[in-house]
Structure formats: C-alpha cells, structure tokens
Amino acid sequence: MNKFTEKYVESFMAELIAKNPGESEFHQAVREVVESVAPYIEAYPYLIDFKILERMTEPERVIIFRVPWTDDRGEIHINRAFRVQMNSALGPYKGGLRFHASVNLSIMKFLAFEQTFKNALTSLPMGGGKGGSDFSPRGKSDAEVMRFCQSLMTELQKYIGPDTDVPAGDIGVGGREIGYLFGQYKRLRDEFSGTLTGKGLNWGGSRLRPEATGYGVCYFAQEMLALKGKSFEGQRVIISGSGNVAQYAAQKAMRLGAKVLTLSDSDGFIYDEKGLDEEKLNFVFELKNIRRGRIKEYLSRYPEAKYFPGAKPWEIPCDIALPCATQNEIQASDAESLVASGCYCVVEGANMPSTPEAIAIFHKARILYSPGKASNAGGVATSGLEMSQNSIRQKWTAEEVDAQLHRIMSDIHAACLKYGMEEDGYVNYVKGANIASFIKVADAMIDQGLV
Numbered sequence: 045m046n047k048f049t050e051k052y053v054e055s056f057m058a059e060l061i062a063k064n065p066g067e068s069e070f071h072q073a074v075r076e077v078v079e080s081v082a083p084y085i086e087a088y089p090y091l092i093d094f095k096i097l098e099r100m101t102e103p104e105r106v107i108i109f110r111v112p113w114t115d116d117r118g119e120i121h122i123n124r125a126f127r128v129q130m131n132s133a134l135g136p137y138k139g140g141l142r143f144h145a146s147v148n149l150s151i152m153k154f155l156a157f158e159q160t161f162k163n164a165l166t167s168l169p170m171g172g173g174k175g176g177s178d179f180s181p182r183g184k185s186d187a188e189v190m191r192f193c194q195s196l197m198t199e200l201q202k203y204i205g206p207d208t209d210v211p212a213g214d215i216g217v218g219g220r221e222i223g224y225l226f227g228q229y230k231r232l233r234d235e236f237s238g239t240l241t242g243k244g245l246n247w248g249g250s251r252l253r254p255e256a257t258g259y260g261v262c263y264f265a266q267e268m269l270a271l272k273g274k275s276f277e278g279q280r281v282i283i284s285g286s287g288n289v290a291q292y293a294a295q296k297a298m299r300l301g302a303k304v305l306t307l308s309d310s311d312g313f314i315y316d317e318k319g320l321d322e323e324k325l326n327f328v329f330e331l332k333n334i335r336r337g338r339i340k341e342y343l344s345r346y347p348e349a350k351y352f353p354g355a356k357p358w359e360i361p362c363d364i365a366l367p368c369a370t371q372n373e374i375q376a377s378d379a380e381s382l383v384a385s386g387c388y389c390v391v392e393g394a395n396m397p398s399t400p401e402a403i404a405i406f407h408k409a410r411i412l413y414s415p416g417k418a419s420n421a422g423g424v425a426t427s428g429l430e431m432s433q434n435s436i437r438q439k440w441t442a443e444e445v446d447a448q449l450h451r452i453m454s455d456i457h458a459a460c461l462k463y464g465m466e467e468d469g470y471v472n473y474v475k476g477a478n479i480a481s482f483i484k485v486a487d488a489m490i491d492q493g494l495v
Contacts, residue, residue, distance in 0.1 A: 049082045103130050140217065145180045211239075275300065414477075429448055
C-alpha cells in the first residue's frame, strides 16, 4: 500500500469511526473493504469525487423498534429489533433476520454492509439489508416464538415488500420462524407475495434453499481446491457450528469424499475421530432441527466421540476448515493452530468468522482462504432464485436449482480470480471479492445519480 492509499484509508476510517462510535464489528467490516478497494479508487479518482465509499457505508435507512410480547405465564417482555436497509442500487434490499441475544446496531450494520457486496457477487438483482432482534428462541415454546414473531412483523411489515425489502432467515430464524412471520405479514397486508424467502416448500419456498449455503460453500471450495489439483476426496474437514449451514456443508463435504470430524455450538464442540456418516448426520438433523438440543447430546448416541466444553475445534488437525458458526470465531491463535496442524484451506460459511489478525496469518502462510461474502453467497443466491420463482408463480426442480447454484458459485470464484490474482500466482480472495462486488455496486450508484 503506497503512502497515498494508506493516507486515504486511515483518513476514511477515522471519519467513519468518529461518525459511528462504538460499532466495532461495522468498523472491521468496512476497513476490510476499504483496504482492498483503495488502490482501485486511486486508479479511478472520479470515485472519490462521487463519494462512493461514503455513500456505501451510510445506510439508506435504519429502522429500530420495540417488540413487546407475552410468555406462556402471561409475563410481558420487551425486545429491540432492527432493520438496516443498506443499499438498493442493484435491487430490493435482501438479507436475513437474526434472533440472538448478541444482536445490536453494530452487528446489523456490519451484516447489511457485507450483504450488499455478497449479493452483488451473485449477479442477481438484489440490494443489501439485514435485520434481527436480541430475542433468543432458545428455550422458548412454539407459542412464545409465534407471539414474538407476530409482534415483530406487525411493525416490520410497514417497511418491507417483494419490490422493496425481502428478509430471510439467519441465526435463530429457521423454517418455524419464517412461517410465523409470513403468516402475520399475509394477515396484515392481505397479500400472498414473495416478501420473505426460506418459506415452506408447499407455500412458495424453493427446493434446495435449506441446503444452499452449506452446499455453496463446498462448491466454492471445490473451485479453490482445483487450483491446487486437489478435491475433497480423502481430506480431513473440521466444521464449526451445527445449524443449517454447518449441517449441509458437512453433508456435501462427506458426499464429495471428505472425512468430517467436528461440529459445534455455543457450548462446545464434538470430535468424532472416525468421521461423520449419513446416519450420524441424520441424528444431528433430528437433534438440532426437531428436538432443538445441544451438540453435546451427540455423545449419548455415539459415545466414542469426544466433547470439549467451552472450546472451538481449531486445534484439531485437518486439511480443510469450514467456519460456519458466527463472526470473529477464529482468532489469531486459532489461525496459528490451523496452519501449524497442516490446514491448507479455510472456506468461510459464516459471516466474517475470521478476525483481521487471523486473515493476515492465513495470507502470510499462503494457504487457500476465502471470505464469507464470496463462499457463503449460495444461500442468498438461492433466496434470489426463490424470489424469481415467486414472481413467475413457478417452482423449479431441485436439479434446476442446484445447477444454477453451482454456476453462480463458479462465477463468483471466477470474479475473485479476475481481481484477486497476485503477481506470484497467489489468489487473494478477499481483494478479489471486494473489488469485483464494489465495481458492480459503484457503477450502479453512479448510473442512478445522487440519490
């Protein structure tokens, strides 16, 4: 980074931090993009005149509201909810809803900012947005979750629609929650439209939507591995998380010949030295999706496995790591452990799961590393395909959706190569993904004028 570029980055970040104090996750996400695109902006200074980055980092709209609801004992609770409508240059705002105690404005803004670039990489007509609440469905009855979702949607429905903003699921928001949210939207608006994605298959959902993010991670990883003449066949894979993304990443990796060794949740991780198989994974599906249990219960069925409470799986020797849990789960020490144990490929299934210090270690070691905005875009890509199917009142086969998903992930990989290939042949996927997506959003913003 030359002196002009370095000065531009630091000046921009100082102004952004002063304007958005205390929002560390948002600062982190913006810095990663700014450091990648600053040399491109230097080459095309009209982007500075148009203040493209300043406009990209300022949400078009932020909605914050209270969500009152009653539990099964009749006690009143108040939660806070957010919807950050970040950028609509490429289409209606698109991004998930997260229900988790950690949700705050900084996390919502970082996710909405990331979503803008991720959606741009898919080449589908979608802008970027994100939302959620500090409500946790964990330990709540179906009736309590329904009352919360209905209360949230009573306010949120004023700001969303199939051509305005199309939310989806995220952490804590699965098929049950999407169903309750959609039902309330339909009741209040008296319309049946593609306003939410991740819907049930028999009422507007797309085939392969639950699998899409995890499958997309593996499709992207396949492209990365092929550059080294490798594949998943015979590789040791460790995965964090045990929700939707982790489950289907594990399934696809196994079917491609890998040996999946770990899964985790917020309490700890399991290590199965023999590797998961279809029977074991089906147990995890039942445990997490139906019984809503904890991953340590895996040992009740498979006692030969080991459980590590309060720990993450990054010290387990592996060839490929797929972080599929949450942001900043891989710290510098974790990255050092991964590299030391022989891991040569890290493909993110979660949003920003690696800290900047961890990413620097991956790049220094010259291992294959992909940021989530590129490798986990399969979920929102298939949400975009669900929007298309809703618009034309048709439903495609699983094979048709899978073929389009595979093509989209391959195209994203090609875009990363175009802008991320360095002189020594190393592919910097962070730079490639950020520049490729930035160009698409910036060009659209310039075309549409100062709005």
